[in-house]
Amino acid sequence: GEDVEQSLFLSVREGDSSVINCTYTDSSSTYLYWYKQEPGAGLQLLTYIFSNMDMKQDQRLTVLLNKKDKHLSLRIADTQTGDSAIYFCAESRDDKIIFGKGTRLHILP
Amino acid sequence: DSGVTQTPKHLITATGQRVTLRCSPRSGDLSVYWYQQSLDQGLQFLIHYYNGEERAKGNILERFSAQQFPDLHSELNLSSLELGDSALYFCASSVGDLGQQYFGPGTRLTVT
Numbered sequence: 001g002e003d004v005e006q007s008l009f010l011s012v013r014e015g016d017s018s019v020i021n022c023t024y025t026d027s028s029s030t031y032l033y034w035y036k037q038e039p040g041a042g043l044q045l046l047t048y049i050f051s052n053m054d055m056k057q058d059q060r061l062t063v064l065l066n067k068k069d070k071h072l073s074l075r076i077a078d079t080q081t082g083d084s085a086i087y088f089c090a091e092s093r094d095d096k097i098i099f100g101k102g103t104r105l106h107i108l109p
Numbered sequence: 110d111s112g113v114t115q116t117p118k119h120l121i122t123a124t125g126q127r128v129t130l131r132c133s134p135r136s137g138d139l140s141v142y143w144y145q146q147s148l149d150q151g152l153q154f155l156i157h158y159y160n161g162e163e164r165a166k167g168n169i170l171e172r173f174s175a176q177q178f179p180d181l182h183s184e185l186n187l188s189s190l191e192l193g194d195s196a197l198y199f200c201a202s203s204v205g206d207l208g209q210q211y212f213g214p215g216t217r218l219t220v221t
Contacts, residue, residue, distance in 0.1 A: 042199055042212040088152065095165035097142065097210060101151040
């Protein structure tokens, strides 16, 4: 299909790891991104990965890329209440950035 | 603060009207992107400008148009507004094409 797909909701207990998954469509995409949107705010770039990488780690965030399956994931270690937000996966495609519909991460106490 | 500014923050207008949304990119960024975010459609790419030239078009209606000026700020013009145009409109900028995009705070448009 044409869309970047991700599940709409994820609930995780505080302190656990959150894993947000995404499938994208274009095997020639150069960049794949994760953005965070808190209520009432714009999108904040969390991290991105070049398509020739398999993994990228940045503090509590780990991005895994499986190019064969066009699957991207974002792992947030030790999830905190401040991580509650909508997380968007996006791919670069033909001079555009195509976003998924976002995964709403809900933190349980 | 991403360094991208958008004005106005909120806009309420009536159907049939025309509005202009403004975006100033981060200093040094040559690319500007416009997005529409609504509850039912999610985040939709509208258009991308690089150094004054249109680079890519997404799901932008013919009633909408944009431009990027020599000072690199951009305007998105929405005309013959309909109720369904009510949404958050985001601008983003990046240094070149498809690099890290930095988003502005958005303009919330309400059409009544």
